[in-house]
Amino acid sequence: MRSIRKLSTYAVVSLTLLSPLSALASxxxxxxxxxxEAKGLRSxxxxxxxxxxxxxxxxxKIEFTRSWLAQQPKASGGEQWKCLSEAL
Known part of the structure; x- marks a missing residue:
């Protein structure tokens, strides 16, 4: 558990330090x-x-009320859908 935490900490620090370098453009x-972009817009x-x-x-003109939500079809999906809906 500690090794995972340590690894994720190193990853976050590394990405934080390297992010500005990738943002540089000549x-x-x-x-x-x-x-x-100009060529694309002209075309x-x-x-x-x-x-x-x-x-x-x-x-x-939709008014998002509780009654409107109740009229919508029920969501369907597998375990990932269930996880997403619980997270939201």
């Missing part, structure tokens, strides 16, 4: 990413792009 990488077309970024026509 200006060349940033420019390449921006170029890829989509203005009409399709407009539909992708426009807001939904009408918001959902």
């Amino acid at each position: 200006p060349q990488q940033a420019k390449a990413l921006a170029d890829i 989509v077309g203005s009409e399709r792009l407009e539909t992708m970024i426009s807001a939904a026509a009408s918001p959902s």
Whole structure:
């Protein structure tokens, strides 16, 4: 039990120390990413792009009440589903 705790502590510390190194990016990488994004946006077309970024026509009118929840179908699934539902 102690060895697992020690190992997990080492893993967390290592990941914490190494995380900033993976976040570093060069200006060349940033420019390449921006170029890829611009090329992708140009290939989509203005009409399709407009539909992708426009807001939904009408918001959902669902009111999440206890009675609404009671009307929903019962969830089904195996042990993993049961574990998830208990965790939530």
